[in-house]
Amino acid sequence: MRRTKNPTISVIVPAYNVERFIGKCLESILAQTYQDFEVLVINDGSTDNTPEILEVFEKKDQRIKVIFKENAGVSAARNTGLDEAKGEYIMFVDGDDYIEPNTLEDSYQYIKKHNADVCLFGHQSISWKNGKKEIRRWQDVLLFCGYFEDAPKEFFSLITTVWGKLYKNNKLLPRFNEQLKKIEDGAFLWEYYLNHPKITILNNIYYDYVHHQGSAIKDPKLAEELSIQQSLSYVKTLAKFQALSPKRKAQIVNRYALSTIREIKEIYQNKKWPKAYKRAIGGFLLENFNNEIIQCDDYCNLLHLYLKQCFPLLSKIYQTTTQNGLKTTKIFGIKFEKKITRRDLELKYIKKLEKNQAKYERDTYLLIDCLDGDLSECNDAYSLFLYMKDQGLKAYYVLLKQNPFVGKLAKEDKLENVIIFPDNTYKVCFFSVLYDVLLKTKAIIVSHSLLLDQKYFLAQNPYIKYFYIQHGQTYLKEHILGNGYLDYKKFNYAAIPSDFEWKVFKKYGWSEDQFIKSPLPRWDLLPQKSAKKKKILIMFTWRHMKKENFEKSIYKRRILALLNNEEFDHYLQEKGIELYFALHHSLLGYRQVDFKTGYKNVVPMDQISQYIKECSLLITDFSSVSFDFMFQNKPVLFYLLDHDDPKLSKSDKQDMQNMTYKKYFVDNVFYSFKDTFEKLKYYVEHRYALEPETKEKYAKFFYFKKDIRKRLTQEIEKICSSSNKGRS
Secondary structure (H helix, E strand, O other), X not given: OOOOOOOOEEEEEEEOOOOOOHHHHHHHHHOOOOOOEEEEEEXXXXXXXXXXXXXXXXXXXXXXXXXXXXXXXXXXXHHHHXXXXXOOEEEEOOOOOEEOOOHHHHHHHHHHHOOOOEEEEEEEEEEXXXXXXXXXXXXXXXXXXXXXXXXXXXXXHOOOOOOOXXXXXXXXXXXXXXXXXXXXXXXXXXXXXXXXXXXXXXXEEEEXXXXXXXXXXXXXXXXXXXXXXXXXXXXXXOHHHHOOOHHHHHHHHHHHHHHHHHHHHHHOOOOOOOHHHHHHHHHHHHHOOOOOHHHOHHHHHHHHHHHHHHOHHHHHHEEEEEEXXXXXEXXXXXXXXXXXXXXXXXXXXXXXXXXXXXXXXXOEEEEEOOOOOOOOOOOHHHHHHHHHHHOOOEEEEEEEOOOHXXXXXXXOOOOOOEEEXXXXXXXXXXXXXXXXXXXXXXXXXXXXXXXXXXXOOOOOOOOOEEEEXXXXXXXXXXXXXXXXXXXXXXXXXXXXXXXXXXXXXXXXXXXXXXXXXXXXXXXXXXXXOOOOOOEEXXXXXXXXXXXXXHHOOHHHHHHHHHHOOHHHHHHHHHHOOEEEEEEOHHHHHHOOOOXXXXXXXXXOHHHHHHHHHHOOEEEEOOOOHHHHHHHOOOOEEEEOOOOOOOOOOHHHHHHXXXXXXXXXXXXXXXXXXXXXXXXXXXXXXXXXXXXXXXXXXXXXXXXXXXXXXXXXXXXXXXXXXXXXXXXX
């Protein structure tokens, strides 16, 4: 293809003795879905067949320009590329690596969308061990769009390489320090970040890093030349580094400590360090020691490795490691852990919050669905979050890293204002991304209980109002109010969809002034008219029992009997009806129940909303999904299949017994499959049309059915603006 005079992107490729790799590298660039680019290949004095290969590619495509120069190192090669680049944007690709086909297009669209100066993205490391290819994916699911000064702590753990990024070609880009032989990337990046570029992160993998025997990271000579320490020394001479806060300086030094630890593992492993190297590490630790750096995990772990080298006998007697803010010390094998209690952390957080209140305007809403390892589909808080964001309100949404919803949002590029928690909420403590948001938060809106006094550092403080919007009706599950899960003292307000629901809440201490009339936000997204499709959903709720009791339970036995009922199956086939089955997520995941039905149409819990919309009838016991169907005027059959099980827990038994009087409000409550089946036939024959009296009951249950999110948001805004005093 022809070379354009002013290409959008300049791809800079330094090449030194990469005859085995350069062909694949350039082919991957030429195969991009976005084609307005130039490729500047700087041959850095290669002594193999690299120059001949480059000449072939230069003739093949006019967008490739090869620059031949004497060997001066990768920094000099990249500087030459920067001097020659005509593109509006710059990307670096090493000559022994390659990129995915949509790298340029996706990163270009993303950096334009956020009006940023640099877009970071993920990579995968490719290596060979015993002749087998190994791939390790490095995808940093971190939401951040802003400037270095505001970057969260987690930003500093991102890989410090110049590749894996798209840069705007402007005056913020520095030049590479040609005196550095290693970690020149880090020096370049820290200098760049200190120039105040706007940073954004695209959480997809686009770069393929080929890790081979000749990699510089494994070169003992470079380690002994103390290249990492030289890189840090250069950064510390920068005037903008000197102007940083002690905390920011410590975070950069700590990142160099991490690079040093990786170097030690790659080169020395468990061997003794050379004397000069040992002396240099000691100097590094001593020179950078201060109150801020001693709080950093990697610095402390490097200190431990150093002491182990200098005092091997002492290291066997006395061992200490620091991880996630927890210091663990072993003396003669006896473990001692030093940590701050959750309560102390909460008090420290509130004290810090009080101190900083004057600096921040509380104008932000924080929305959360579930943070207890629940991997089911997120709905209510997320639905409200989308509406608030569309209305221009400052809203953030919180997810656990391992939730499948994270991957889905990342794939669809919908992670804007989404905060990804570590995979275990016990690790969260003062998770800096969230802490920064909390300083500006005026309301936390949740669809599950926060369990504030048990797991999370989301301390109940007087500056934030707490709203409970529900993830499912409590009307049929009274025990969750009775067991303290929804303690009225934890929340300022609760959104209640009907007077029936309100009467239940009132029994457990909730007062009139905590009450907001509103159905669930997710119902706003349900179809206004229910399609009469030949699809039926079976979904029973959980049971509070141990795994061994579940395996022998009437609950399990009768579900299997229902799914394998020949008469039922024959009837469905005859009518052309598809039957879908969903077991509650708490039984599939949290309780680790081995429940193999052998049934073909098993619904994944992270896709349940699709089936709620498509299925025309629901068979359940007292699952809150029943109200999703009632909201759409679809029939619900309440089959209390294990009402006679003597092993039912107290809470399950209570909910079963409550159904004996609640059936007069919800209709169609049955205690045998025979009666349930007969009613199902009735609805099938009548094309799932509700009887007039049942339809009337459904209609009376809900306060309203339109503009739920709009009306709920207005109510929340009204409450938050009426008082700045926080908790009632």
